[in-house]
Amino acid sequence: MSTDELLHQPxxxxxxxxxxxxxxxxxxxxxxxxxxxxxxVHAAVNLPLESxxxxxxxxxxxxxxxxxxxxxxxxxxxxxxPRALDHSAVGVPEPDSHGxxxxxxxxxxxxxxxxxxxxxxxxxxxLAAIFSVPIFLISMFPLLQFPNWGWVVxxxxxxxxxxxxxxFHRAAAVNARHLxxxxxxxxxxxxxxxxxxxxxxxxxxxxxxAHPGMGGHADLYFEVAAVVTTFLLLGxxxxxxxxxxxxxALKALLSLGAKDATVLRDGVEVRIPADQLVAGDVxxxxxxxxxxxxxxxxxxxxxxxxxxxxxxSLPVDVAVDDTVTGATLNTSGRLLVxxxxxxxxxxxxxxxxxxxxxxxxxxxxxxxxDRISAVFVPIVLGLAVLTFILxxxxxxxxxxxxxxxxxxxxxxxxxxxxLATPVGLLTGTGRGAQLGILIKGPQVLEDTRTxxxxxxxxxxxxxxxxxxxxxxxxxxxxxxxxVLHLAGSVxxxxxxxxxxxxxxxxxxxxxxxxxxxxxxxxxxxVRGTVEGHTVVAGRAxxxxxxxxxxxxxxxxxxxxxQHSGATAIWVxxxxxxxxxxxxxxTIKDGSAQAIVRFKSLGLRPxxxxxxxxxxxxxxxxxxxxxxxxxxxxVLPQGKVDAVKRLQGQGATVAMAGDGVNDAAALAxxxxxxxxxxxxxxxxxxxxxxxxxxxLGQVATAIELSRKTLATIKTNLFxxxxxxxxxIPVAALGLLNPMIAGAAMAASSVLVVAxxxxxxxxxx
Numbered sequence: 001m002s003t004d005e006l007l008h009q010p011x012x013x014x015x016x017x018x019x020x021x022x023x024x025x026x027x028x029x030x031x032x033x034x035x036x037x038x039x040x041v042h043a044a045v046n047l048p049l050e051s052x053x054x055x056x057x058x059x060x061x062x063x064x065x066x067x068x069x070x071x072x073x074x075x076x077x078x079x080x081x082p083r084a085l086d087h088s089a090v091g092v093p094e095p096d097s098h099g100x101x102x103x104x105x106x107x108x109x110x111x112x113x114x115x116x117x118x119x120x121x122x123x124x125x126x127l128a129a130i131f132s133v134p135i136f137l138i139s140m141f142p143l144l145q146f147p148n149w150g151w152v153v154x155x156x157x158x159x160x161x162x163x164x165x166x167x168f169h170r171a172a173a174v175n176a177r178h179l180x181x182x183x184x185x186x187x188x189x190x191x192x193x194x195x196x197x198x199x200x201x202x203x204x205x206x207x208x209x210a211h212p213g214m215g216g217h218a219d220l221y222f223e224v225a226a227v228v229t230t231f232l233l234l235g236x237x238x239x240x241x242x243x244x245x246x247x248x249a250l251k252a253l254l255s256l257g258a259k260d261a262t263v264l265r266d267g268v269e270v271r272i273p274a275d276q277l278v279a280g281d282v283x284x285x286x287x288x289x290x291x292x293x294x295x296x297x298x299x300x301x302x303x304x305x306x307x308x309x310x311x312x313s314l315p316v317d318v319a320v321d322d323t324v325t326g327a328t329l330n331t332s333g334r335l336l337v338x339x340x341x342x343x344x345x346x347x348x349x350x351x352x353x354x355x356x357x358x359x360x361x362x363x364x365x366x367x368x369x370d371r372i373s374a375v376f377v378p379i380v381l382g383l384a385v386l387t388f389i390l391x392x393x394x395x396x397x398x399x400x401x402x403x404x405x406x407x408x409x410x411x412x413x414x415x416x417x418x419l420a421t422p423v424g425l426l427t428g429t430g431r432g433a434q435l436g437i438l439i440k441g442p443q444v445l446e447d448t449r450t451x452x453x454x455x456x457x458x459x460x461x462x463x464x465x466x467x468x469x470x471x472x473x474x475x476x477x478x479x480x481x482x483v484l485h486l487a488g489s490v491x492x493x494x495x496x497x498x499x500x501x502x503x504x505x506x507x508x509x510x511x512x513x514x515x516x517x518x519x520x521x522x523x524x525x526v527r528g529t530v531e532g533h534t535v536v537a538g539r540a541x542x543x544x545x546x547x548x549x550x551x552x553x554x555x556x557x558x559x560x561x562q563h564s565g566a567t568a569i570w571v572x573x574x575x576x577x578x579x580x581x582x583x584x585x586t587i588k589d590g591s592a593q594a595i596v597r598f599k600s601l602g603l604r605p606x607x608x609x610x611x612x613x614x615x616x617x618x619x620x621x622x623x624x625x626x627x628x629x630x631x632x633x634v635l636p637q638g639k640v641d642a643v644k645r646l647q648g649q650g651a652t653v654a655m656a657g658d659g660v661n662d663a664a665a666l667a668x669x670x671x672x673x674x675x676x677x678x679x680x681x682x683x684x685x686x687x688x689x690x691x692x693x694x695l696g697q698v699a700t701a702i703e704l705s706r707k708t709l710a711t712i713k714t715n716l717f718x719x720x721x722x723x724x725x726x727i728p729v730a731a732l733g734l735l736n737p738m739i740a741g742a743a744m745a746a747s748s749v750l751v752v753a754x755x756x757x758x759x760x761x762x763x
Contacts, residue, residue, distance in 0.1 A: 015054050017066070018076070020076075031043065039060075046422050049426070125233040128160045131226060132226040135223050151202065157226045160225070168188045173188075185377060186409045187410065190410045191229055192225075224406065231742040235746065235749055258292040262284040262285075264282045275342075278339070279341065291326050293342050294342075295337040298320065300320075303317050306329075306692075384408040387408050403733065411727060411730045431704065432705075436692050440688065444671065450652050453604045454656060455643060456605060457639070460658045461656050462588065465585065467501040468583060468586050470583060471561075472581050473557065474578065475579050483573075483581070485513075486535045489512050490527070490528040490530055492506075493515050493520075493526065494520055499526060502569075517529045543577070548577065567582070603702075605629065617630060657673075673686055676690055704761055711755055711758055
């Protein structure tokens with residue numbers, strides 16, 4: 001698309017709807033097609049969540065969208081504005097005014113809602129089961145029949161095919177008013193046809209069941225109508241329970257937040273609800289309490305257990321100026337935290353929104369199911385009529401023709417097709433959230449399957465991004481401990497990262513002594529007096545400025561340290577060079593194991609860094625990356641070029657990074673993976689986000705994404721296979737309608753149960 005075309009694209013916004021009354025993939029297709037007829041509108045409808053994410057251009061109002069859905073035969077309402085823990089914004093049931101769960105996983109309050117919740121379906125199922133048992137036994141076993149048993153069975157079946165089957169009938173009627181048909185149309189027609197056919201037969205031949213054991217009972221199908229209804233309700237009930245479990249991970253995520261906070265007001269501790277915090281508030285976090293919202297520490301030291309957010313098991317030490325995330329657990333010391341993000345801006349709320357958006361989308365593979373379901377029900381209705389006619393013509397038996405036609409109607413219900421993709425997504429993304437992995441959308445699942453190369457930014461991704469003293473060389477009269485002690489004492493007065501690393505290393509030895517006459521040069525070094533000695537530490541130019549000139553031998557020693565991949569600085573005391581301190585960026589625990597996992601996934605790991613070749617080669621060797629797979633001396637703007645170069649060579653590239661200068665490369669890559677310890681702009685540009693800073697989580701994210709995609713494909717295969725085999729078998733008269741009803745219900749439960757296996761996914 002040209003720049004001019006981009007500039008003239010209409011501005012759009014995204015609204016989220018709860019939609020009541022959808023029962024199958026056909027419903028989803030109808031809503032999407034109807035909304036798609038509005039110019040510039042694009043909708044992604046989610047069946048299990050009974051929700052829709054609609055992209056709306058300027059000029060189209062929310063009410064137009066709602067009216068369009070309502071005109072399709074369903075009921076739409078806008079979701080409420082997301083709050084920090086607004087369950088309705090992320091597909092989690094919210095309680096109604098009577099304290100009951102809403103009628104759908106997506107938070108709707110309708111009465112149909114894919115058959116309703118398990119609690120709503122239970123009484124209908126119980127009544128159907130209680131009545132269906134005697135209906136079935138009496139109808140199928142002559143020994144149990146008594147005078148006029150047909151009338152009794154017909155009366156027992158009446159509440160089953162009316163009240164118990166009401167969700168199917170009502171949904172079918174709503175769609176019929178709009179000249180449409182769905183899965184419920186097939187069920188409703190099959191149940192009504194079986195009952196009315198039997199009732200007409202019984203009325204026209206009342207002598208048929210006047211005496212027990214007489215023939216003719218096979219012409220009555222009351223047991224078919226009742227048992228099919230029972231099986232389908234059982235399937236809906238089990239499905240509702242399973243879908244609720246599929247959303248458990250997201251519900252658990254959103255319930256992690258602290259309910260209350262102790263805020264400091266004029267020096268006094270005041271207990272308030274956590275959602276009343278505002279940015280800038282200072283609140284107290286005692287040992288054992290959850291951090292109320294995102295912020296940074298202004299007083300105290302502690303260890304924070306962030307496992308519920310990041311998936312990492314080890315607590316992280318925090319001190320003044322360190323950031324903390326809401327919903328994490330303070331394990332030891334007392335902290336004072338200044339709130340920086342509250343409400344819908346918190347990390348927890350953003351995680352919820354990302355998971356919800358991912359669950360609302362559609363993988364490309366799901367579009368096939370949508371296209372088939374759009375024409376599926378009308379075709380099945382035609383096949384049922386054709387089956388009846390052909391059996392009547394060639395067999396001449398109304399009973400056999402009717403049985404085969406009803407079996408076709410019942411076996412063909414495409415419930416499993418509608419559930420195959422969204423339930424898999426619901427479970428997979430929910431499990432990802434528990435592991436600190438956020439999948440932005442279904443397209444990402446397809447992308448993880450095709451990537452063959454992963455580009456790893458060194459600093460902050462493979463390494464910790466923090467320098468640490470690797471070695472101290474003594475070159476004069478002082479020993480290594482004394483050199484480090486004196487350098488650390490003067491460096492302690494500086495805020496430079498190198499100074500911080502040297503001072504931290506010195507504290508483990510003799511300790512830090514006071515410094516006087518401190519001076520520093522940005523990027524040069526520091527100078528001060530420690531214990532009566534003038535200490536100068538820094539680069540060669542800084543030493544020269546202070547009248548100190550290293551010898552050729554000393555300079556060669558420094559060069560060797562730098563060639564080994566270290567950052568080396570001089571230390572001079574009282575005008576003489578006394579030593580060299582070498583610092584290195586430490587490799588993260590688990591980086592080497594992560595590289596092994598990438599290779600096992602068929603990925604070629606490549607190290608990308610702005611450091612020199614020596615540093616890059618040392619890190620690559622330590623983690624197991626081949627020397628030829630190292631891109632060194634790459635400037636920030638060159639990261640995008642590195643991705644493009646690999647893509648130009650035919651590679652499908654994943655990029656993992658955490659900094660602002662990684663954002664463009666993350667966006668350019670076929671699959672962008674942001675480390676959650678990084679910046680918001682990097683996370684926004686990425687397709688996958690891991691909330692921790694462990695490279696192993698990136699491998700886990702790819703593994704989970706591929707597993708989720710495989711589960712969805714398995715679901716779709718069995719859904720298609722089931723219908724492809726079931727319909728011709730039923731049309732040939734080889735399938736009893738009762739067995740068809742049980743099989744249809746089982747197919748939906750099987751798809752959901754297969755998806756639930758993702759809840760057990762482990763790293």
